[in-house]
Amino acid sequence: VKLVESGGGLVQPGGSLRLSCTADDKIFSIYHLGWFRQAPDSQRDQREWVARISTSGEKTYADSVKGRATIARDNAKNTMYLDLNSLKPEDTGVYYCLGAAEGVENWGQGTLVTVSS
Numbered sequence: 001v002k003l004v005e006s007g008g009g010l011v012q013p014g015g016s017l018r019l020s021c022t023a024d025d026k027i028f029s030i031y032h033l034g035w036f037r038q039a040p041d042s043q044r045d046q047r048e049w050v051a052r053i054s055t056s057g058e059k060t061y062a063d064s065v066k067g068r069a070t071i072a073r074d075n076a077k078n079t080m081y082l083d084l085n086s087l088k089p090e091d092t093g094v095y096y097c098l099g100a101a102e103g104v105e106n107w108g109q110g111t112l113v114t115v116s117s
Helices: none
Strands: 004-006 009-011 017-023 032-038 046-053 058-063 070-076 078-085 093-101 104-107 109-116
Touching: 004 046, 004 093, 017 093, 017 109, 032 070, 032 078, 046 070, 046 078, 046 104
Parallel strands: 009 109
Antiparallel strands: 004 017, 017 078, 032 046, 032 093, 046 058, 070 078, 093 104, 093 109
């Protein structure tokens, strides 16, 4: 499956944004989904898990975003969302979506979020 993220950009501290991850797979509903982020100048193996949503809709969040993030999925649109509020400079990074099903993990290409005044 091909995953494409969108919605990144430059946001002021305290601001909000919505990230989207759209898949080209019509059986999107079978995928466990998640968001990860990679801080500037960090390596791929240092990607930080942000949030996940299961096929049944169960949601979990990293402590770093708990209370500020909402993950959601719309299977009819093959799309996952991440709403982030009260953004902080430390939220800056490339945000990646991950779709996992049947033992296979698929990553998007990432979308850059920069939180700065």
